[in-house]
Amino acid sequence: MVPLSISALSGNTMPSKTTQVYPQVQRHNLYTLTDSSECGSETEEVDPSKHLTPLEKLTVEMCKNENVLKELAVGRRVGFYKVRGQIGCGNFSKVKLAFHALTKDKVALKILEKRRLDLQTQKMLSREIANMESLYHPNLLPLYEVVETPSRLYLVLEFAGDGDLHTRISTAGKLSDQESKIVFAQILSAVKYMHENNIIHRDLKAENVLYTSKTCVKVADLGFSTRVNNRNQALDTFCGSPPYAAPELFKDDSYIGPPVDVWAMGVMLFFMVTGTLPFRADTVAKLRRAVLEGAYVLPPWVSAPCQQVIRGILKPDPSERCALDQMVGCEWLLPVEVFRPIPPLYQLNPIHLLEAGPGKLDRDQEEVKAILEKLGITQEHIYNNQGKSIRSPITGVYRILLHRVRKSRGAESAPTISGVVKDPKRDSLRAYRNLRHTSKLCVLS
Known part of the structure; x- marks a missing residue:
């Protein structure tokens, strides 16, 4: 340990x-x-x-x-x-x-x-x-x-003080189409980033999506997550919550990680826009049968572009399931500004404050450095912290302050919906969304 x-x-x-x-x-x-x-x-x-x-x-x-x-x-x-x-x-x-x-x-x-x-x-x-x-x-x-x-x-x-997605929907009812876009876009951004770093969540569900403000959400609880050598690597451990489990998880066979996360995202999206889960049963055995049959009903009030996304995700065959890149370019999400610049990982180490050359620290880091000095954390403390990484109180103070400063400057503000985005890259993804994938490699790209 x-x-x-x-x-x-x-x-x-x-x-x-x-x-x-x-x-x-x-x-x-x-x-x-x-x-x-x-x-x-x-x-x-x-x-x-x-x-x-x-x-x-x-x-x-x-x-x-x-x-x-x-x-x-x-x-x-x-x-x-x-x-x-x-x-x-x-x-x-x-x-x-x-x-x-x-x-x-x-x-x-x-x-x-x-x-x-x-x-x-x-x-x-x-x-x-x-x-x-x-x-x-x-x-x-x-x-x-x-x-x-x-x-x-x-x-x-x-501390995510505004509760979780499951509680919000259970108490206040389904989200509007616009609210669903904003929440789902943030989940998509997080999961896409995880997959690009070869980490599969394996327990995506509404209870693990936490609100840090009225519109900002965080994906949490990586207790069942796993790192794979490549995204085609076969896994064999049943993980997660049965109502969010993909059909392949009920077949007692190996499975590929990313499509399992994608399926869970489809179940979450269905829950957001309808207020109910697509597959429900009294027992796990009955739930298994329902998921393997793949039969669900989308209410007519769900917008056609959103229905298209859900139907593209909840496909029993993982090789036919909608890929994350397809979701980014889909008609339903195209007006949403989904992605923001992601700071490099090395900035989480306080030694970066001392090793960065003159003028290399951004405004946020300069502010954090000044706060640390006021608290009495010296260069000696930071140098002595080396090698301890996350298991050090100096790292804890630094990361808390860095997060607070960046959050106060809007680094975690919710995505905006501003009409159709004229972005050549995303326009090409929009055309890409209609492609049918028969290769698992395509699904995982």
């Missing part, structure tokens, strides 16, 4: 002022932010007259403030995060709201109990972390930091 982070709990005990005894937390070295059992040593005494930076104040509290130590001991704090109430749960995890003690940003903590993780689940978790680390897209829920203690693993994620 992942190496121990600065917030690790030890198995020792520490007496408080009263007769109660609390588990001792590992102390934090004030200047290097590494685990240290010598936090209160003479070499780390701080001159009371010295003006402390926010980082220094926080690390002193984590070493000497009894209330903070109690919170760390009982799980009300994890590293630099103040933990609050539960906001979700899964088969192997629960999700809680938390606040970063330095930046004051809200985050979501995905908490996993190690004792409940068998070997297979541990492999899935490692794969989830690795896949999230290798992706950087405005419509994918970002991973800020990973914190590990002897008993638990914490994934620090963006």
Whole structure:
């Protein structure tokens, strides 16, 4: 699993002022932010007259403030995060709201109990972390930091405070045609990016599409995701939710990853524009039969261009299923400005702030660098952070701030609908949408 982070709990005990005894937390070295059992040593005494930076104040509290130590001991704090109430749960995890003690940003903590993780689940978790680390897209829920203690693993994620797509439709009804375009375009952009990086989601469903604002969505939960050597690679693990499962998954045979994600997107689109799922049954056996038969009814109020997309996706034969590039150029989505520039992955490492040459940092990075300095995070902290990647509090602070700054400048604003786009590349895709694909290679391109 992942190496121990600065917030690790030890198995020792520490007496408080009263007769109660609390588990001792590992102390934090004030200047290097590494685990240290010598936090209160003479070499780390701080001159009371010295003006402390926010980082220094926080690390002193984590070493000497009894209330903070109690919170760390009982799980009300994890590293630099103040933990609050539960906001979700899964088969192997629960999700809680938390606040970063330095930046004051809200985050979501995905908490996993190690004792409940068998070997297979541990492999899935490692794969989830690795896949999230290798992706950087405005419509994918970002991973800020990973914190590990002897008993638990914490994934620090963006807090999507406006709920999920399934809950929104279940409570408020189907989306309008325009709303559906905006949401589906963002899902399409995220999945296309994943496939271009040879990562298959394998658990796309409305519950895993989260709203970060009224119109902006993020694809989340890469717990079943997998990296393939090429997009024609055969897979054999049944993953995901049965109502969103493609026919080939019910045939107990190997399958190709991208068309499975495409099918799930078709089920989601049907759910968005009708408020119901295309295939419904009381049991998995009956659902399997319905999916294999491929019979569903599209209500007449669904626009003809949207019906064309759904029918192009929900084809039983994966080789005939609509490809992602075809969706980008389809008539229904053509007026939507779908894609935005994606920042390079190396910008997620704070060392980029120091290694970039003069004038090479953009405005967002310059602003983040200035905030880090105000918080008391020095060049030494960043250099000491090298090699720790996502398992470092410095990386966590940096990524949270970078995301906040870019979001405030509109980097994650919803797509706009501005009439037919006169773009030669997309016009050629529009013509391409009517091509019938009989080759799996074409489907996966």
